[in-house]
Amino acid sequence: MRILVVGKGGREHALVRALAESPGSPELFCFPGSDAIFELAKPVPVDGLETLVEWMAANAIDLCVAGEESYLVKGEGLANLCERNGIPCWGPPKESAQLEASKEFAKEFLVRNGIPTARATATDTLEEAVAAIAGEYPTVLKFDGLAAGKGVAVCPDEASALDFLDEVFTQRRFGAGRVLVEQCLTGPEVSIFAAIIDDRYLIFTPARDYKRAQDGDLGPNTGGMGAVASRQLVSPELLARIEKEIVRPTVDGLRKEGLPYRGFLYFGLMLTPAGPQVIEYNCRFGDPECQAVMPLVQGDLAAFCLAGAKGELQENLVSFSDGWSVCVILASAGYPESSRSGDGISGLEKVTDARVYHSGTKRTADGAWETNGGRVLAIVSGGDTREAAVADAHAAADLVDFPGRQRRRDIGIFNF
Structure with missing residues (x-):
């Protein structure tokens, strides 16, 4: 193949x-x-x-x-x-991928199909957005388009909201586009991944990622500073509810609206006191959740994806480990506001009991590795327990260094 x-x-x-x-x-x-x-x-x-x-x-x-x-x-x-x-x-x-490419399209799809999600208002200007916020903080602002994971801001106050709106409407950081002003939901987040093939689907291992740059979920939003994945992350009862209220209605909605789908669909969920609600869709695997989930996938992923692309769901081709997987991101100096490239990376050869996935690196003329982006490396380790996976992943991450390296030391620990 x-x-x-x-x-x-x-x-x-x-x-x-x-x-x-x-x-x-x-x-x-x-x-x-x-x-x-x-x-x-x-x-x-x-x-x-x-x-x-x-x-x-x-x-x-x-x-x-x-x-x-x-x-x-x-x-x-x-x-x-x-x-x-x-x-x-x-x-x-392309028409189905608008679920990710347009936050407004996704929100309207969710509302039409009765899928739990936050209230939202679409706005065209900074003034309209401020009026829609109406002084209610915290609020969530979402740029209506692709922004490499950086087009969403959770704003605790007016100053932070105005900063983001200035980036969108005045500086045009992400290009032309509207902004959704959305109700701020509360509760733990979870990422659910489904392989969708027409009207059928298979749910992969759930994950939880860490968006904030600093320990304790402080600092600016990033594309993700780490992730935890396990079948134990969500109880069977809660997963059944998510499937009934969110996954199945999404698949049915796609079919009803004539939106063909064969591929991974990411459900970013908030587990609110009222139940799970959709924060966003991504029309592919999440990053860095993919780095945490893939080591838990067993079987023949290649044959599974080929069969799926041809319209066949062959669940027997893959299975999922019951253990835990923890992914620690090492980011470059300046991230997420900027990134620095060209810093030499040391210690990779010392990592023997964990997986290393390269996010932003390149080879030098003499064969060494150096940084080449904001998120540089993902260090991933697994274990039968969360505690064992956490300890091994952080120990492996300690072995790798480069000037200006940033990382969170509470991945897999905070919020558990």
Whole structure:
């Protein structure tokens, strides 16, 4: 089997490694990829989405796996182009990927289908947003578009809200777009992942990520400073409720509204006192949750995704460990406001009992590793208990260093 994975970060590194460990030993390719990914998959000599799909068609690719969300909605859409060229794609078409690409589209979908979610108002200007907030803090502000995990702000007061609205409407940090002013929900968060194939689905291992930069959930929002994954994270009773009230109605809504879907769908949930509610959808695996979940997936992920892309749900091809997995992110100096590249990374060779996924690194001319982005590395360890996985992951993370390194030391500990 010949598989091409689209993306370049730590999530894609984890997907590529999981696919590489499938029993059939598939031949792997990746675009745009990274130096670390290219130790497992071959690079593809193309310069864009359309030439990528042409290359896949010319090189007998059996399956395209969408890792990075932007390609699903870029141009005509990755899955749409794949379908036109007869290439099975594990990832939804552009029209369905609007669930992630547009916060407003997702909110309207949730409301139409009676799926629990926070109240929200769409606004076109800074003044409209301030009026919609109406002095009620904390409030949640969401840019209506893709923003690499940085388009959402939980604002405790007027000053923080005005700062974010200035970034969106005045500085145009994320480009043109509206802002959703949303009710601030309270409670622990959980990420639910489902492999959706038309009207059927399979729920993968739940996870919880850590968005804030500093210990104790303090500091600015980031793309994620770590994650914990386990079947034990959510009780069977709560998972059954989530399936009944959120997952099944989402799948039914997609079918009813003529939105085809074959691929992973991420449900970002808040477990409020009134019950689970949807914060957001992502039309792919989460990052860094993917790095925590993939080591718990057993079986033949490659065959599972190929069958799914062809419309068949073959649950017998995968199973899930009952243990725990903890992912600790090492980030570069300045993150999340900025990132610094070119800092030498030391200690990777000392990590022997944990998995290392590269999010933002590159090889130097002499073969060493250096930083090349905001989130640099994900150090992941598993165990039968959460405490064992936490201890091993943090011990492994202690072995790796680079100038300006940032990390949280309470991943897997805080909020448990």
